[in-house]
Amino acid sequence: MSEFDFNEHSHRRYNPLTNSWVLCSPHRTKRPWQGQQETADNESLPSYDPSCYLCPGNRRAQGDTNPEYQNTFIFTNDFAAVKSDQPQFLHKSDDKFSSLLLAEGVRGECKVMCFSPKHNITVAEMSKDAIIPVIKAWIEVYRNSFSIPYINHVQIFENKGAIMGCSNPHPHCQIWCTESIPEEPTKELISMTKYYEKNKSCLLCDYVLLETLKLQDKPRIVCENDSFVCVTPFWAIWPYETMIIAKSHVKSLIELDGVKQLNDLADIIRRITCRYDNVFKCSFPYSMGIHQAPVDENDHSNDSHLHLHFYPALLRSPTVKKFLVGYEMLAEPQRDLTPEQAAETLRKCSEIHYKQE
Amino acid sequence: MSEFDFNEHSHRRYNPLTNSWVLCSPHRTKRPWQGQQETADNESLPSYDPSCYLCPGNRRAQGDTNPEYQNTFIFTNDFAAVKSDQPQFLHKSDDKFSSLLLAEGVRGECKVMCFSPKHNITVAEMSKDAIIPVIKAWIEVYRNSFSIPYINHVQIFENKGAIMGCSNPHPHCQIWCTESIPEEPTKELISMTKYYEKNKSCLLCDYVLLETLKLQDKPRIVCENDSFVCVTPFWAIWPYETMIIAKSHVKSLIELDGVKQLNDLADIIRRITCRYDNVFKCSFPYSMGIHQAPVDENDHSNDSHLHLHFYPALLRSPTVKKFLVGYEMLAEPQRDLTPEQAAETLRKCSEIHYKQE
Ligand SMILES: [Zn+2]
Numbered sequence: 001m002s003e004f005d006f007n008e009h010s011h012r013r014y015n016p017l018t019n020s021w022v023l024c025s026p027h028r029t030k031r032p033w034q035g036q037q038e039t040a041d042n043e044s045l046p047s048y049d050p051s052c053y054l055c056p057g058n059r060r061a062q063g064d065t066n067p068e069y070q071n072t073f074i075f076t077n078d079f080a081a082v083k084s085d086q087p088q089f090l091h092k093s094d095d096k097f098s099s100l101l102l103a104e105g106v107r108g109e110c111k112v113m114c115f116s117p118k119h120n121i122t123v124a125e126m127s128k129d130a131i132i133p134v135i136k137a138w139i140e141v142y143r144n145s146f147s148i149p150y151i152n153h154v155q156i157f158e159n160k161g162a163i164m165g166c167s168n169p170h171p172h173c174q175i176w177c178t179e180s181i182p183e184e185p186t187k188e189l190i191s192m193t194k195y196y197e198k199n200k201s202c203l204l205c206d207y208v209l210l211e212t213l214k215l216q217d218k219p220r221i222v223c224e225n226d227s228f229v230c231v232t233p234f235w236a237i238w239p240y241e242t243m244i245i246a247k248s249h250v251k252s253l254i255e256l257d258g259v260k261q262l263n264d265l266a267d268i269i270r271r272i273t274c275r276y277d278n279v280f281k282c283s284f285p286y287s288m289g290i291h292q293a294p295v296d297e298n299d300h301s302n303d304s305h306l307h308l309h310f311y312p313a314l315l316r317s318p319t320v321k322k323f324l325v326g327y328e329m330l331a332e333p334q335r336d337l338t339p340e341q342a343a344e345t346l347r348k349c350s351e352i353h354y355k356q357e
Numbered sequence: 358m359s360e361f362d363f364n365e366h367s368h369r370r371y372n373p374l375t376n377s378w379v380l381c382s383p384h385r386t387k388r389p390w391q392g393q394q395e396t397a398d399n400e401s402l403p404s405y406d407p408s409c410y411l412c413p414g415n416r417r418a419q420g421d422t423n424p425e426y427q428n429t430f431i432f433t434n435d436f437a438a439v440k441s442d443q444p445q446f447l448h449k450s451d452d453k454f455s456s457l458l459l460a461e462g463v464r465g466e467c468k469v470m471c472f473s474p475k476h477n478i479t480v481a482e483m484s485k486d487a488i489i490p491v492i493k494a495w496i497e498v499y500r501n502s503f504s505i506p507y508i509n510h511v512q513i514f515e516n517k518g519a520i521m522g523c524s525n526p527h528p529h530c531q532i533w534c535t536e537s538i539p540e541e542p543t544k545e546l547i548s549m550t551k552y553y554e555k556n557k558s559c560l561l562c563d564y565v566l567l568e569t570l571k572l573q574d575k576p577r578i579v580c581e582n583d584s585f586v587c588v589t590p591f592w593a594i595w596p597y598e599t600m601i602i603a604k605s606h607v608k609s610l611i612e613l614d615g616v617k618q619l620n621d622l623a624d625i626i627r628r629i630t631c632r633y634d635n636v637f638k639c640s641f642p643y644s645m646g647i648h649q650a651p652v653d654e655n656d657h658s659n660d661s662h663l664h665l666h667f668y669p670a671l672l673r674s675p676t677v678k679k680f681l682v683g684y685e686m687l688a689e690p691q692r693d694l695t696p697e698q699a700a701e702t703l704r705k706c707s708e709i710h711y712k713q714e
Pocket residue numbers: 202203204205206248249250304305
């Protein structure tokens with residue numbers, strides 16, 4: 001294989017000032033720009049769009065044709081941020097100067113998963129039964145990643161809405177499988193480990209206990225079922241940020257114990273996304289992501305606990321978004337609305353979608 | 358004074374999952390919403406706008422009238438995120454559960470500083486001589502903060518452009534003085550301290566040495582003068598992110614040694630902001646912030662080194678912005694263009710503003 005090339009191959013670079021990493025995908029600068037689309041309410045969208053690269057039967061950028069899929073459909077991103085076919089690279093720092101230019105290669109795979117053949121639906125309007133195949137497909141990708149030796153982490157995430165940089169309204173998520181365990185999950189693994197070492201219990205098990213049982217007035221719970229709780233975390237950054245947390249100590253999607261927990265996860269995803277849309281009676285844009293145990297060779301019994309983060313972008317109307325700029329970038333995230341106020345608003349929202357009422 | 362009230366008083370909350378803090382300003386939910394304005398090219402703006410709350414002689418939201426100022430003008434933000442008149446509050450964690458709901462009160466002051474009486478100018482179009490009074494005013498605020506006992510940190514930052522959430526084009530910055538040292542500066546202080554302990558030299562002094570002298574081809578230098586260098590840092594997140602770094606070990610603005618370094622700072626600020634506007638021949642939106650020694654009682658000889666961060670929002674045209682969403686929020690910041698490519702583009706840009714050519 002060729003030499004490692006910083007202008008061709010994906011790598012991450014170390015920021016010695018903030019002790020953090022950034023992923024760099026230089027080959028992607030060559031991808032064709034698909035342009036931004038204007039926000040369109042999905043009421044005005046067709047259920048099949050012949051120009052959509054995710055709709056069943058359509059041709060994609062690099063010539064492949066999508067099958068006539070019934071529920072979900074997964075394919076490798078035609079313009080992936082990380083790829084499997086590049087040389088390994090690990091920069092060693094031998095003196096103080098090289099420690100300021102630290103980088104490492106990142107091999108991986110980027111997949112796209114369609115949630116439904118229907119172009120004009122979102123998770124918020126899907127039934128619980130329609131969400132179950134999505135979760136099953138996530139489990140499948142996560143499980144299979146264990147067998148790819150150079151893959152150590154699987155990040156499932158969904159960008160919903162044009163203001164989240166998502167140019168295609170067709171319901172879908174992305175799955176980036178990488179050699180490195182990225183920044184945010186790493187921070188969580190470190191905190192969970194420290195907490196476990198100190199308290200001999202799981203940080204998120206304890207947090208669930210605190211929010212669901214210890215506090216009388218349950219100020220941050222939005223909704224719950226037997227297996228999961230959805231809360232506005234005490235430390236939330238985004239105005240309507242929530243977390244779905246497994247009530248039992250489940251490390252990853254593959255540990256869900258069969259039909260009941262699978263059903264409950266689909267149930268709570270449907271309920272919170274539906275509530276989001278009902279807050280401002282619009283399709284609420286957000287980024288959602290699943291945090292669970294890495295797929296490396298280490299034991300994650302005590303540092304991983306399945307949870308989903310929802311980072312919704314809106315502040316006070318369908319068009320007024322929250323900006324994370326200025327003070328947030330230079331100093332510290334800042335919010336006005338408290339998580340408890342947000343929880344109250346979300347609790348008041350119906351679990352029947354406003355379009356179906 | 359009244360009891361500390363989580364629904365009234367500014368506080369920060371601890372995120373035990375990521376070991377970080379978020380600032381919460383609940384009283385601000387009551388401020389009147391001034392609405393978003395559409396992006397307007399400042400060519401079409403008047404030099405005085407009777408409806409602008411920053412223009413000389415105009416009345417502000419809470420009734421005060423701006424003076425007929427000549428260069429800069431500073432006032433306390435009418436809707437401040439932090440305030441001086443609230444009780445002190447420090448949450449103690451006595452068991453593992455209270456360590457999951459950690460918060461502390463944040464007293465402080467939020468100021469607004471106008472850069473110029475002219476409504477339709479930006480730093481990019483200001484002369485070096487017009488930028489000098491801005492720097493002098495920053496120095497003044499920073500110096501005065503030492504005499505306010507409960508203020509430990511001064512964050513000077515500028516949001517430029519509507520897509521950075523800045524609704525008023527009148528050239529101005531904000532200065533938030535706080536009891537707590539915020540998240541980002543804290544990370545830098547920790548890293549600088551560790552580096553100093555290990556290498557007995559300053560991280561940023563060494564980085565300047567590396568970029569300006571050790572590397573033959575100087576791949577990341579955009580421009581420089583005797584006292585400052587502007588680079589696209591090796592670990593930059595934003596496509597055109599840069600840092601202005603003092604070449605000598607200057608801890609803060611008040612250590613600038615008189616006329617020469619002051620002049621050089623004004624010079625390099627003018628040159629980089631002008632280059633930004635020339636990249637896409639538009640007013641380039643960004644957040645800019647100054648990092649320097651805290652104004653607390655500790656010795657910052659070895660953990661602080663004056664530098665400015667520019668986080669510009671655009672990716673490939675005046676309307677196509679970079680989104681930090683999805684993978685960036687859930688996993689790790691990601692970029693396509695390398696910092697070296699960005700430096701090359703910025704180096705090719707003129708230091709004469711495109712409107713003045
Ligand atoms: Zn747990």
